Amino acid sequence: MKYYIKDPKDSRYLHFDNVGPLVEYAETIIQRDHNVNRAQYMQRLAELGHGWDDPTGANFLRSLKEHIETGIIRGDKYVKKDVHEISNFDKPEFGD
Numbered sequence: 001m002k003y004y005i006k007d008p009k010d011s012r013y014l015h016f017d018n019v020g021p022l023v024e025y026a027e028t029i030i031q032r033d034h035n036v037n038r039a040q041y042m043q044r045l046a047e048l049g050h051g052w053d054d055p056t057g058a059n060f061l062r063s064l065k066e067h068i069e070t071g072i073i074r075g076d077k078y079v080k081k082d083v084h085e086i087s088n089f090d091k092p093e094f095g096d
Helices: 019-034 040-049 058-063 083-088
Strands: 001-005 013-016 069-074 077-080
Touching: 001 019, 001 083, 013 019, 019 040, 019 058, 019 083, 040 058, 058 083, 069 083
Parallel strands: none
Antiparallel strands: 001 013, 001 069, 069 077
């Protein structure tokens, strides 16, 4: 499965083969656009009562859904989805 992230700065789509590098790219967007790193960003959310970060970055990306578009590539279309939820089902036993 292919995943994508849409960079809000120039509206370009970047493609990834798995979620880890996508989360890393989202971290660079936060650093660039908000001048904070992921830990600082998540600390601020925790202080506001929105929960803590997790190792996979699921809460991090979900908190950014208003700022950064992520999803999967199906054929030649970009489908906006929760990439962590989708990646849980990207296993042979679930089929295509």
